[in-house]
Amino acid sequence: MIRLGLRLTLSGGREAAARLAVIVAAVALGVGLLLSILAAINATATQNSRNAWLNTGSGKSASSQSAAKADTDPLWWLLRADHFDGKIIGRVDVAATGPNSPVPPGLSRLPGPGEFYASPALSKLLHSTPVAELADRYPGHEVGTVGKSALPGPDSLVIVIGHSPDQLAKQHDATRVTSITTVTPSACNGTNCTVRAGIDNRGIKLILSVAGTALIFPVLILIGTATRLAAARREQRFAAMRLVGATPRQISMISAVESTVAAVIGTAAGFGLFSLFRTQLAAVNLTRTPYFVSDLTLRTGDILLVAIAVPVGAAIAARLALRRVQVSPLGVTRRVTPRPPRVYRVIPLVAGIAELSYTIGRVPRSTNGQIWVFVPGILLVLTGLVIAGPWLTMTGARVLARFTSRPALLIAGRRLADDPKAGFRAVSGLVLALCVTSAAVGIIGSLNAERGVPKGSPAVASALVANYIQGFNRPGEPVGSVPPLSAATLGDLNSVPGVKGVLMIHTNPLGTTDPAWRGPQGVGTSPVAGLASCAELSKMPAYSTCASGAEAASVSENYTLFGTYDWEHWPTEWPAAAISTQRLARLPVQQIAVATNGSTSAIERARTILANTYPDQDVPWTVREDHAESGAQLAGYQQLANVVILVSFPIAGCSLAVSVAGGLRDRKRPFTLLRLTGTQIGVLRRVVLLESAVPLLVVAVVAIGMGFLAAQLFVQAQFNYSIRAPGIQYYAIVLAGLVASLGVIASTMPLLRRITGPETARNE
Secondary structure, X not given: OHHHHHHHHHOOHHHHHHHHHHHHHHHHHHHHHHHHHHHHHHHHHHHHHHOHHHHOOOOOOHHHHHHOOOOOOOEEEEEEEEEEOOEEEEEEEEEEOOOOOOOOOOOOOOOOOOEEEEOHHHHHHHHHOOHHHOHHHOOOEEEEEOOHHHOOOOOOEEEEEEOOHHHHHOOOOOEEEOOOOOOOHHHOOOOOOOOOXXXXXXXXXXXXXXXXXXXXXXXXXXXXXXXXXXXXXXXXXXXXXXXXXXXXXXXXXXXXXXXXXXXXXXXXXHHHHHHHOHHHHHOOOOOOOOOOHHHOOOOHHHHHHHHHHHHHHHHXXXXXXXXXXXXXXXXXXXXXXOOOOOHHHHHHHHHHHHHHHHOOOOOOOOHHHHHHHHHHHHHHHHHHHHHHHHHHHHHHHHHHHHOOOOHHHHHHHHHHHHOHHHHHHHHHHHHHHHHHHHHHHHHHHHHHHHHOOOXXXXXXXXXXXXXXXXXXXXXXXXXXXXXXXXXXXXXXHHHOOOEEEEEEEEOOXXXXXXXXXXXXXXXXXXXXXXXXXXXXXOOOOOOOEEOOOOOEEEEOOOHHHOOOOOOOOOOOEEOEOOOOHHXXXXXXXXXXXXXXXXXXXXXXXXXXXXXXXXXXXOXXXXXXXXXXXXXXXXXXXXXXXXXXXXXXXXXXXXXXHHHHHHHHHHOHHHHHHHHHOOOOHHHHHHHHHHHHHHHHHHHHHHHHHHHHHHHHHHHHHHHOOOOOOOOHHHHHHHHHXXXXXXXXXXXXXXXXXHHOOHHHHOOO
């Protein structure tokens, strides 16, 4: 029977070949997506482990303590973040105290004073950028390249600079370490280490798992739809085989062979698709840096799971699809109305919502625990929509048939009411796509609303900020300062083309309060203001000025962030400060802001001057870079949501086209008889359109509501947020998807005329 099944599959004519090609394509797409998600999870974990060494000095883990030897010489260590043209540069300053000081990964040896190692991407940038914009920040010369084992991604900008112990010991944030940290950011718990570089990959693993579940479901619908192509003809063929003596087991074997062959070929093609597009997948930025292509690997368990589970699942699906033939060889030929679906079909959908609701306040701490909590809930919601869809379709069709007298509406309504499963099957993929899109928009919208940072005006966004405040006293007095800029340095800054002004915010011996502070009434203490020169303020891209005739003003100590956050309130006029210009110029500085025209040259040259003026302080950054850093992970999630939306809708469209075309071929004889009795071809076209449009519109309302409800329960349980109303973009996506779906249905209409000719009415 296996040989017969192979012959029917591979030599069954154009119809069998077309069915095989569609199933192979559907399986290949599903396998390719699944492998990509598994590889991305593995690559994120690898990337996470390569960030571990950068957190050296932030705490001691058990593993790092055990790695330290008794004769180890301490190593002075200082990690800081630098920037160039919006990109982050990881700067590590080290100083060995002896020959046995620990060496970071990726280095052949520790750099000495006047030496540094640079990552390949940074080395290339140093040689292609004017010296005054970047290279002047780093003392010494390059002696080697930071190896791949220390780099999260191929575009990582990392530099390790050598110093003498006396030099680095004077820096306030430098620490002495005896080993290089091996604890990954996701393993830090606040006691054994603190994350200073890298990201916690646990959240990304959870989001990828949820996104993978949402992506795979439409693919499964496409596979199931393709498997049922020419279902009526195949069932008749198998029933004829039963009549001539074939046993149910033999029929099952032939059916399993057909589906398994397609699944095996599709699985192999899916592995091929993954290998073909792995380079493009590596460029997806979910973790603030692309992946190394070599990191996108599959574990042995991943390969075995996909290679075995997909063909086995296809064989099981084929057996279930032909269960009518298993009962009786005459079961296919009987034309009886199927049993109507019952209301109990909504139970899985309700169970999925109940499961997600139960997680609120009970979310496990571990990522794996969260995956086992949320993924089953999402699966139940999506499965529940598929199971409840026929009942919802039947309900809508009965209402349609009861209140209409038009032929097309009556025929479509009666047929949908008699066989709602077939009607819903055609649009199930699109319904799931709408649910997935609504959930993705709801989740990302809430994260952006809660964590997003307003962009601010271009003038403010391009301002360079040098912040020297290290903390605050209890009354809100800032702690930390540097000497004011010298006249020579101030002249260098103002001479840079593109620099519009320089503002120094000084410490405040007057004790005046921040005029922009709007804390809760009666709660907390208003922070102490900074003091600024009105002459310098007049050159800054701000929304307020000094009082008339004032030489100095009380301003916020965080001046350059005004106008960029909606919780800050910009005064129309800064209040005058009772201090002379001469005394103000001698006061220490808490913050320096440089207004620029936004050009890379102006920003980087000014940044280099400030970095060299205060080498023991954090390197300045622009307001735009600060926003990008805050929203980097959100941008990755948004990119992932866009992938889910852009992939799920085309897959659903393919399912719709395959299902409608297959349904027309299965019903060509009834449609032909209707034409012979006088029914116009236009009426039949409207019937086909309504048979897909009615279940689509009825169930789509429920699917969209379930998507937003699932999103609300997820973000409430995981983040304690609430979803926000979607923007106009969401409505445009939904409308475009519905219009495109109707267009797909309309594109099958020419097939209706060709398959309903008089010759089709002949008895075979």
